[in-house]
Amino acid sequence: MSHMTVERLHELFDENPEKEALAWNGECHDCKKPMSVSATPQADGIRIDGGSVYEPETNKFIIKCDACFLEDPVLRQYQDCEVYSRVVGYLRPVGQWNDAKQSEFEDRKLFDSSITPKVA
Ligand SMILES: [Zn+2]
Structure with missing residues (x-):
């Protein structure tokens, strides 16, 4: 590198x-x-x-x-990873969102589709 x-x-x-x-x-x-x-x-x-x-x-x-x-003399994993997500209806790189929306992004939770809801 x-x-x-x-x-x-x-x-x-x-x-x-x-x-x-x-x-x-x-x-x-x-x-x-x-x-x-x-x-x-x-x-x-x-x-x-x-x-x-x-x-x-x-x-x-x-x-x-x-x-x-x-x-390991090779430099690995040094690039920032650009994450796109939906914000007010558009897909935009999260790094370009305003501070308020970025903070809201931090609060988002991932939906785990592998969990099956318990049926009582
Ligand atoms: Zn070290």
């Missing part, structure tokens, strides 16, 4: 000339432990500490700790 390339790191340093090091703080994508990754320019390249950085979309950064990277 899209590992951070050295070229992209140089680009980020060029975009942030005031920074001596870059850091990504957050949680590991896989194990959710809080962590941070830093990139520091050295004479012979850029030193990465703390884990791995992925950029599946421009400026969308995802970090993974070393342990999880060793287990």
Whole structure:
């Protein structure tokens, strides 16, 4: 998948000339432990500490700790899943609904058709 390339790191340093090091703080994508990754320019390249950085979309950064990277270096399940549902008569992506309707969507319950109603 899209590992951070050295070229992209140089680009980020060029975009942030005031920074001596870059850091990504957050949680590991896989194990959710809080962590941070830093990139520091050295004479012979850029030193990465703390884990791995992925950029599946421009400026969308995802970090993974070393342990999880060793287990599986591939970045999986990083895309937001667009859910369509019916809102006032139309099928629209839930992400585009207004806040009130999105909150109402959270309250919706799934109908389980496998449950047979008990007949007294
Ligand atoms: Zn991890």
